[in-house]
Amino acid sequence: MTFAIPEDLETPALVVDVDVLERNIATMAERMRERGVRLRPHAKTHKCHEVASRQLEQGAAGLTVASLGEAEAFAARGFEDLFVAYPLLAHGPKAARLRSLLERVRLSVGVDSLESARLLAEAAGSELLTVLVEIDSGLRRTGVSPEAAGDLARACGDLGLDVAGVFTHAGHSYREPSAPAVVAIEEHDALAAASESLRLSGVPARTVSAGSTPTALRSASAPVNEERPGTYVFNDRQQVGLGSATDDQVALVVASTVVSTAVTGQVVIDAGSKALTSDKPAWLNGHGAVVDLDGVPVGSLNECHGMVAIADGPPPPLGTVVRVVPNHVCTVVNLFDTYEVVSNGKLVDRWPVTARGHLI
Amino acid sequence: MTFAIPEDLETPALVVDVDVLERNIATMAERMRERGVRLRPHAKTHKCHEVASRQLEQGAAGLTVASLGEAEAFAARGFEDLFVAYPLLAHGPKAARLRSLLERVRLSVGVDSLESARLLAEAAGSELLTVLVEIDSGLRRTGVSPEAAGDLARACGDLGLDVAGVFTHAGHSYREPSAPAVVAIEEHDALAAASESLRLSGVPARTVSAGSTPTALRSASAPVNEERPGTYVFNDRQQVGLGSATDDQVALVVASTVVSTAVTGQVVIDAGSKALTSDKPAWLNGHGAVVDLDGVPVGSLNECHGMVAIADGPPPPLGTVVRVVPNHVCTVVNLFDTYEVVSNGKLVDRWPVTARGHLI
Numbered sequence: 175m176t177f178a179i180p181e182d183l184e185t186p187a188l189v190v191d192v193d194v195l196e197r198n199i200a201t202m203a204e205r206m207r208e209r210g211v212r213l214r215p216h217a218k219t220h221k222c223h224e225v226a227s228r229q230l231e232q233g234a235a236g237l238t239v240a241s242l243g244e245a246e247a248f249a250a251r252g253f254e255d256l257f258v259a260y261p262l263l264a265h266g267p268k269a270a271r272l273r274s275l276l277e278r279v280r281l282s283v284g285v286d287s288l289e290s291a292r293l294l295a296e297a298a299g300s301e302l303l304t305v306l307v308e309i310d311s312g313l314r315r316t317g318v319s320p321e322a323a324g325d326l327a328r329a330c331g332d333l334g335l336d337v338a339g340v341f342t343h344a345g346h347s348y349r350e351p352s353a354p355a356v357v358a359i360e361e362h363d364a365l366a367a368a369s370e371s372l373r374l375s376g377v378p379a380r381t382v383s384a385g386s387t388p389t390a391l392r393s394a395s396a397p398v399n400e401e402r403p404g405t406y407v408f409n410d411r412q413q414v415g416l417g418s419a420t421d422d423q424v425a426l427v428v429a430s431t432v433v434s435t436a437v438t439g440q441v442v443i444d445a446g447s448k449a450l451t452s453d454k455p456a457w458l459n460g461h462g463a464v465v466d467l468d469g470v471p472v473g474s475l476n477e478c479h480g481m482v483a484i485a486d487g488p489p490p491p492l493g494t495v496v497r498v499v500p501n502h503v504c505t506v507v508n509l510f511d512t513y514e515v516v517s518n519g520k521l522v523d524r525w526p527v528t529a530r531g532h533l534i
Numbered sequence: 535m536t537f538a539i540p541e542d543l544e545t546p547a548l549v550v551d552v553d554v555l556e557r558n559i560a561t562m563a564e565r566m567r568e569r570g571v572r573l574r575p576h577a578k579t580h581k582c583h584e585v586a587s588r589q590l591e592q593g594a595a596g597l598t599v600a601s602l603g604e605a606e607a608f609a610a611r612g613f614e615d616l617f618v619a620y621p622l623l624a625h626g627p628k629a630a631r632l633r634s635l636l637e638r639v640r641l642s643v644g645v646d647s648l649e650s651a652r653l654l655a656e657a658a659g660s661e662l663l664t665v666l667v668e669i670d671s672g673l674r675r676t677g678v679s680p681e682a683a684g685d686l687a688r689a690c691g692d693l694g695l696d697v698a699g700v701f702t703h704a705g706h707s708y709r710e711p712s713a714p715a716v717v718a719i720e721e722h723d724a725l726a727a728a729s730e731s732l733r734l735s736g737v738p739a740r741t742v743s744a745g746s747t748p749t750a751l752r753s754a755s756a757p758v759n760e761e762r763p764g765t766y767v768f769n770d771r772q773q774v775g776l777g778s779a780t781d782d783q784v785a786l787v788v789a790s791t792v793v794s795t796a797v798t799g800q801v802v803i804d805a806g807s808k809a810l811t812s813d814k815p816a817w818l819n820g821h822g823a824v825v826d827l828d829g830v831p832v833g834s835l836n837e838c839h840g841m842v843a844i845a846d847g848p849p850p851p852l853g854t855v856v857r858v859v860p861n862h863v864c865t866v867v868n869l870f871d872t873y874e875v876v877s878n879g880k881l882v883d884r885w886p887v888t889a890r891g892h893l894i
Contacts, residue, residue, distance in 0.1 A: 184627055184894045218837060240838045260838060261794045261802075265853055267544055286796040289852050308796075315839055316794040316802055345836060434621045434676040436646040436668075442621070442676050448868050449893055452812040476705060477578060477864055478600045478620060478893065479675055492649050493625055504837055508808050509868070511891055531871055533809055533838065534544045 176424055176465045176497055178519030185431045185495060186449035188510040190525075192517050194425035195407060196228060202390070202406050203232035211394040214238050214257060216385065216404030219504045221529035222513065223251040225407055236280070238385065238402045242271055243532030245281065251528060255280045259341060259385065259402060261308060261316050263290055269297035276301045282338055284308045286317050288329050295333040304336040306381060307372075311342040311364035312357065320367035324375030331377050339379030340368040341402070347388040350457050351416055358392030369397045388418045410503035411463050412455060427465065427497040428506065429514070430480065435489040440473075441482050445498055447475040449509060453502035466496040536781055536825045536857055538879030539789055545855060546809040547789045548870040550885075552877050554785035555767060556588060562750070562766050563592035571754040574598050574617060576745065576764030579864045581889035582873065583611040585767055596640070598745065598762045602631055603892030605641065611888060615640045619701060619745065619762060621668060621676050623650055629657035636661045642698055644668045646677050648689050655693040664696040666741060667732075671702040671724035672717065680727035684735030691737050699739030700728040701762070707748040710817050711776055718752030729757045748778045770863035771823050772815060787825065787857040788866065789874070790840065795849040800833075801842050805858055807835040809869060813862035826856040 177191035206213040215229050216238040226237055226248060236255030239245045245256045256275075262283050264272045272294070275281050282304035285291045294303055307327050310317035318326055320340075327337045344361035347354045365382050372379045384393045385402030387409075394401050405412075408426035409419035430445035443464070450462050452475060460471020464482055467490070472480040480498070484490075500506040508530055515523035537551035566573040575589050576598040586597055586608060596615030599605045605616045616635075622643050624632045632654070635641050642664035645651045654663055667687050670677035678686055680700075687697045704721035707714045725742050732739045744753045745762030747769075754761050765772075768786035769779035790805035803824070810822050812835060820831020824842055827850070832840040840858070844850075860866040868890055875883035 182626055186893050261796075263791060263793050263853055266542055286794055287852060290793075310797060314797050314800075315836065315841060316796055318796050431623060433623050433650075434646055436621075436676055436678050437670060437674050440674075444893075447811070447813060447865055448891075451807070452814070452865075453807060454812065476675065477868075481675060492647060493623055505807055505812075508837075509891060531808075531869060533546050533804075 176421055176427060176499065177516070179427065179429055179497060179516055180519060180521050181495060183429045183495060183514060185429045186445040187429045187514050188426065188507065188512065189429050189514045189516055190408065190426045192515050192522065194423065195225065198407050198409065198423055198425055199228050199232050202403065203234065205391055206394060206401060207233065209394045211398065212400040214383070214400055214402050215407070216259065216402050217244060217248060219404035219507065220407055221507060221527050222525050223248065223528045224525040226253060241533055242268055242275070243534045244529045245275055246271065247529035247532050249275060249279045257282045259284050259343070261286045261290055262294070264293040264297035269293070272297045273299060273301065276303060282306060284341060285326070285330060288326065291330045291333055291335060295335050302336050304338045305330050306338050306341045306383065309340050309342045309364055309368045311344045311361045313343065313345045315345065317342060320364045321371055323368040324371035324377065327372045327377040328375040337377050339381035339383065340365060340372060341383035341385065344384065344386050344389050347386050348412065348416065348455060354388035354416055354418065355392065358389035361389050362393040362395070362398060366397050387413060388416045405503060408503045411458065411499045411501045415458055424499055426503055427499055428462065430496055430498050432490055432492055432494040432496065435492060439483060441484055441489050443480040443482060443496060444478060445480045446478045448477045450475060450480065450498065450500050451502065451505040451509065453505050458501060462498040462500045464496050464498050472498065536784055536787060536859065537876070539787065539857060539876055540879060540881050541855055543789045543855060543874060545789045545791045546805040547874050548786065548867065548872065549789050549874045549876055550768065550786045552875050552882065554783065555585065558767050558769065558783055558785055559588050559592050562763065563594065565751055566754060566761060567593065569754045571758065572760040574743070574760055574762050575767070576619065576762050577604060577608060579764035579867065580767055581867060581887050582885055583608065583888045584885040586613060601893055602628060602635070603894045604889045605635055606631065607889035607892050609635055609639045617642045619644050619703070621646045621650055622654070624653040624657035629653070632657045633659060633661065636663055642666060644701060645686070645690060648686065651690045651693055651695060655695050662696050664698050665690050666698050666701045666743065669700050669702045669724055669728045671704045671721045673703065673705045675705065677702060680724045681731055683728040684731035684737065687732045687737040688735045697737050699741035699743065700725060700732060701743035701745065703745050704749050705746060707746050708772065708776065708815060714748035714776055714778065715752065718749035721749050722753040722755070722758055726757050747773060748776045765863060768863045771818065771859045771861045775818055784859055786863055787859055788822065790856055790858050792850055792852055792854040792856065795852060799843060801844055801849050803840040803842060803856060804838060805840045806838045808837045810835060810840065810858065810860050811862065811865040811869065813865050818861060822858040822860045824856050824858050832858065
């Protein structure tokens, strides 16, 4: 059952239930402890120091971020152990920014090419920069093949970089509801092969890091010793569809208001693509589930309009506030400046989306 | 030919060419003057007071906005004639905000139900609030039928509202490349019918307002006397595909950097769905055109990664900055806080996205 929200919110609003959130954070932390795997959650989902603090309080080893800008935003809030899980090119102004961060926090960075390793080593100068070699576990996005990881790791070491190990993101776990079980095995096997490749190259991996919410619980066993899930804090319609979360574990909704019933057979809500995004996996219909209209999907979106087909009979009255579970919460959060924080259906706080838009 | 950009931009960046922008603004203004039609451009596209100022300097009668929050942002920058082209429900805090705005600027608001008209009249109190009746010209989103416009207009008048006339948004002009020509006629005819309906109800329309970039030049003739296009200031891949703009008229690109070539047959750029959005009409392939890679589309997106297939041969070097023409510029702008403003390939200014995220 999705959490309750206050009736008097101005909409569209990003609403998080702090109790469900804290339960999600505690549960993932506990599972990782049970498996003896370090948790370094991805902060790109929430971009919020209030959520990150709760993750560290529950034992997370540090944060994962997607950009130097996100790292800077969290460093400014006092977070001291940050991994940029991205093939960061430390050229131009980024070199000085990287160096400056390195002097202030424990920073590690992803690398998937010799050229980017060279730029990182140059930017780091006399400071010791830690890198993790990114490997491709089947997503075909970034990362070298598991077998090539050792060579790149050794080359990084030769450049004076501290090679902590290997990491991957098995994003193909999102491709269809049956994917996570299969992909978790691919992810685990690819990391094991990469870890072996590093050992053979004389650069043994301290860190073997997997990362995606759908696979996190399945791939977390030796040699994998770190997981970087992000979405699990809030969950979304996609995670429910993938079997990674139940309705009870959805901690975030977009609150929206019925603003027009002028066209027969539908209602229009004030959450459009500027509140819900157009993110939609091929296997999901529509753009978010409207909990308060029997879970029907938002059929189509304009920027400030969401069209929802309704059954025969009178439409819900204008002004009705509905909860929408978005398809993909990470991009939705990035549209808003503020979380409305609720507990037991009451507004208890407001949190900033601290690193909103920090892409660079 | 798409405009040139500096090579040393940190990316992903929202880059606008001020010369192309000013030409687009001047051209649309001139066409509307020639046709004797008032121009009230939609500011939801740019959300920027610098762009809006240029529109007014070229003779725009005022601005169109999508929300009370956008109206407030532009009012705070000194804009005094604002039309909220949205079925605004003036309940809760919105009632007081509407009243406060009404005391400061010349405000008009869309209405498509008697119930919302009642709320508006109540919120306005002793101030005179101008409304326009929204009609559905075929999009099937919001708005009453053209024939029903007169009844609603009379009811609004009875409530003490000042009824200026009728408006519509013919968004179905985006459905396929051949749509604009057909839809412009539907839009024009629906507005003519609505205008007649108002006349028969004894509430003659002073304003008969059409609005969409693809139809703007086609529907602008009597009784239509106002147009509200938005996207024409920047244009985008969608407008080029619809024949509403040429490559020369594209005034905005997302600058992005090649960050990984580790996977054969593709490059990865640092513009993902958090920079380009997932907006994609069914008739367009991919998520933006990469001008500097022969115009190929971005094939797929993750949040901070754009995957671009490349032909055989060596990939462009890491660090190459490419220009991406986004599919849909309005939602892309809403992801960024700042425009990098260029002229002749040089950075000349930075503008804030003044009303970014002002959805409420």
